[in-house]
Amino acid sequence: MYSSMLRVPSEVLAQFDGLQRQVEQLLGLRGATSIRGSRNGFPAINMGSTPDAIEVYAFVPGVDATSLEVTVDKGLLSIAGERASVVPAEGTTNVYARERYAGKFKRVIALPEDADPAQVQAQYRDGVLRITVNKRESSKPRRIDVQ
Structure with missing residues (x-):
């Protein structure tokens, strides 16, 4: 019963990863030019x-x-x-x-x-x-x- 509650769909993790990359890029943490x-x-x-x-x-x-x-x-x-x-x-x-x-x-x-x-x-x-x-x-x- 509890194991099904702990599973997270892979697309949710991919969305979080994409959001993290966007925030890092906006803050200048990724793809630095200096x-x-x-x-x-x-x-x-x-x-x-x-x-x-x-x-x-x-x-x-x-x-x-x-x-x-x-x-x-x-x-x-x-x-x-x-x-x-x-x-x-x-x-x-x-x-x-x-x-x-x-x-x-x-x-x-x-x-x-x-x-x-x-x-x-x-x-x-x-x-x-x-x-x-x-x-x-x-x-x-x-x-x-x-x-």
Whole structure:
């Protein structure tokens, strides 16, 4: 008796999905046309840890290294910059799709507590920004001699 009350027709779920897509599009959450509005954030990052450091790889193809700004403040790592548009001027080409975003961007990443903000290095090569944040010496495991 109760199982029949819990069944929802599939067309109702499809209508809810369509309504959700429409609301997201109206609010600018879907099909964003700028880097700031992208769902997953730009730049895409890989982040990992070694015994000595935290390593962040930010994938920023087409960005000039001089436009990149990396800062660390209060445990937050910020990556900011600007990627120029490669789309030709209006009127010369009909653009049907624009999936590569252009414009200013900023990505903020929370660092672990053992990160040392005084020891940060950043290197840019072939569209990949590698940021190494050394760990504090006090957070590293150390051997204690028993007497």
